[in-house]
Amino acid sequence: MMNKSVEARGLTIRRGRATVIDSLDLDVPRGAIVGLLGPSGSGKTTLMRAIVGVQIVAGGRVQVLGRPAGSADLRHRVGYMTQSASIYEDLSVRANLRYFARVQGAPKTDVDRVLERTDLIGQADQLARTLSGGQANRVSLAAAMLGSPDLLVLDEPTVGLDPVLRNDLWDLFRGLAEEGTTLLVSSHVMDEATRCDRLLLMREGAIIADTTPDDLLAGTGAASAEEAFLDIIERDTAGEGPAGHGRRSGTHLLSQNANGNGRPSHDRRGRGTKEGGRR
Amino acid sequence: MNPMRTLATTGRVLTQIRNDPRTIALLLIVPSLLIGLVAWIFDETEVFADIGPAMLALFPFIVMFLVTSIATLRERRSGTLERLLSMPLGRGDFILGYTLAFGLLAVVQTAVAVCYATLVCGLEIEGSVGLLFVVAIADALLGTALGLLASAFARTEFQVVQFMPVFVFPQILLGGIFLPRDQLPDVLEVIGDWLPLSHAIDALDAVSTGNEDDAYIWLRVLFIACWIVGAIIVGSLTLRRRTP
Numbered sequence A: 001m002m003n004k005s006v007e008a009r010g011l012t013i014r015r016g017r018a019t020v021i022d023s024l025d026l027d028v029p030r031g032a033i034v035g036l037l038g039p040s041g042s043g044k045t046t047l048m049r050a051i052v053g054v055q056i057v058a059g060g061r062v063q064v065l066g067r068p069a070g071s072a073d074l075r076h077r078v079g080y081m082t083q084s085a086s087i088y089e090d091l092s093v094r095a096n097l098r099y100f101a102r103v104q105g106a107p108k109t110d111v112d113r114v115l116e117r118t119d120l121i122g123q124a125d126q127l128a129r130t131l132s133g134g135q136a137n138r139v140s141l142a143a144a145m146l147g148s149p150d151l152l153v154l155d156e157p158t159v160g161l162d163p164v165l166r167n168d169l170w171d172l173f174r175g176l177a178e179e180g181t182t183l184l185v186s187s188h189v190m191d192e193a194t195r196c197d198r199l200l201l202m203r204e205g206a207i208i209a210d211t212t213p214d215d216l217l218a219g220t221g222a223a224s225a226e227e228a229f230l231d232i233i234e235r236d237t238a239g240e241g242p243a244g245h246g247r248r249s250g251t252h253l254l255s256q257n258a259n260g261n262g263r264p265s266h267d268r269r270g271r272g273t274k275e276g277g278r279r
Numbered sequence B: 001m002n003p004m005r006t007l008a009t010t011g012r013v014l015t016q017i018r019n020d021p022r023t024i025a026l027l028l029i030v031p032s033l034l035i036g037l038v039a040w041i042f043d044e045t046e047v048f049a050d051i052g053p054a055m056l057a058l059f060p061f062i063v064m065f066l067v068t069s070i071a072t073l074r075e076r077r078s079g080t081l082e083r084l085l086s087m088p089l090g091r092g093d094f095i096l097g098y099t100l101a102f103g104l105l106a107v108v109q110t111a112v113a114v115c116y117a118t119l120v121c122g123l124e125i126e127g128s129v130g131l132l133f134v135v136a137i138a139d140a141l142l143g144t145a146l147g148l149l150a151s152a153f154a155r156t157e158f159q160v161v162q163f164m165p166v167f168v169f170p171q172i173l174l175g176g177i178f179l180p181r182d183q184l185p186d187v188l189e190v191i192g193d194w195l196p197l198s199h200a201i202d203a204l205d206a207v208s209t210g211n212e213d214d215a216y217i218w219l220r221v222l223f224i225a226c227w228i229v230g231a232i233i234v235g236s237l238t239l240r241r242r243t244p
Helices: A044-052 A093-104 A109-117 A133-145 A163-178 A190-195 A213-220 A225-238 A250-259 A266-273 B003-018 B021-041 B047-078 B080-085 B091-120 B129-152 B157-173 B186-194 B196-209 B214-237
Strands: A004-015 A018-029 A033-037 A059-064 A078-081 A151-154 A182-187 A198-203 A206-211
Touching: A004 A044, A004 A182, A018 A044, A018 A059, A018 A182, A018 A198, A018 A206, A033 A044, A033 A163, A033 A190, A044 A059, A044 A078, A044 A151, A044 A182, A078 A133, A093 A109, A093 A133, A093 B003, A109 A133, A133 A151, A133 A163, A163 A182, A163 A190, A182 A190, A190 A213, A190 A225, A198 A225, A206 A213, A206 A225, A213 A225, B003 B021, B003 B091, B021 B047, B021 B091, B047 B080, B047 B091, B047 B129, B047 B157, B047 B196, B080 B091, B091 B129, B091 B214, B129 B157, B129 B196, B129 B214, B157 B196, B186 B196, B196 B214
Parallel strands: A033 A182, A033 A198, A078 A151, A151 A182
Antiparallel strands: A004 A018, A004 A059, A198 A206
16 A cells, blocks of 8 residues: 555546546556556546546545545645646746745745756746746646645646657656656657656556556567557457447547557558567 | 635735736726716716715626636636645635735725715715725625636636626616616515615715715625625535536
């Protein structure tokens, strides 16, 4: 129990009549960077909201740091960065962080600390409205870091960033993990998988693989995380009977390939020879 | 609930408004301009002396209703409300923080409007100016509380603006400005007697004519206060930490 930051058992979430997440189990080890990867619409944000405790849950249980998710005393210990930069546009960067620090009960000096770690000192007095999308995202991240929470839940923190900044952020995440923070980071950029300690691959509201970057590549024999992910999806789809899972059809997979980064056709041939290597 | 977090929220809201000078100008000038217009329309008559006080009751109420409902809707839509509710901020901190900030703005707005109405437009206040401020502030807080409530039922900016006629117009129509309430059809008179703006209008009339004692005015303020508390309680119930 104590070496797990997050433990979910049988988590079920419904939105309207649709079941978005059905009986999901999940473990996030303490002090690790866990990547939550999957195509958009796969339920990553919903799962993260359930962990933070702002999502209405239909069934199952989620324990965060040994307490039920959403408990009052967890609000000091869990930092949450939403997908869109949830900051006040008509406040300066510093005024935003100062307010969130007071709400969090973090010391005043914390504002300068997170400004520095997210490389925003130069923008501190700028109105948030005038920031670029990437900068606004970093303000949002800085706000989540206030008060040094034990668990950081980051929803697509690197989306829309250039490769240099993305690299800097992953270095920051690594630094935070080394200080003992647990990070749950979602992304739909598969290349980022290699920067994580553990990987959770998510698709259509289910975790289809819980693995490490090395095992992912070794197990599938794929050259890149993206390829390996597509490989797992294919097997996940092939392994299911047609009844009751009509929506996970072959055409759906193909359209997902087409939306990906244009995988060359030899990947498809190559994968055919490796069929059955895993699971 | 925690006073430090409440005041931090008040300070944050006021800083946001301070960064928006045009909003400040509109808040302070528009009521005076409209009061001036009404005074001009009824230049040769005694009408302004009758409805001038009621106008002082309307502006803080309408303006604060609009500003609050839109500000809260923005918090919901930008994700800042979700962030705050995942943090150790009480729902009461959020609502009281807003109420204090807009209450403070209402004091300034009312001061400008009262000065303009009395000094420039010649409106006569026979009763206590202090009580006039008390009523106007109660009015503004009522607008804030109802605005918070209305924003809970709106998903878009279009909707929230439509709520103004729903919450505000009936109160103006039944409040006794167009026709004294005792001349209304019975059912409407009863409804009007229970609406908070009616009591604000009565109280301001009493202040300006000086016909009633202070207890009469305080009773009206108490009635408005009950509405404020009710709206805040219902409003904070609509503010859920967990959403679908």
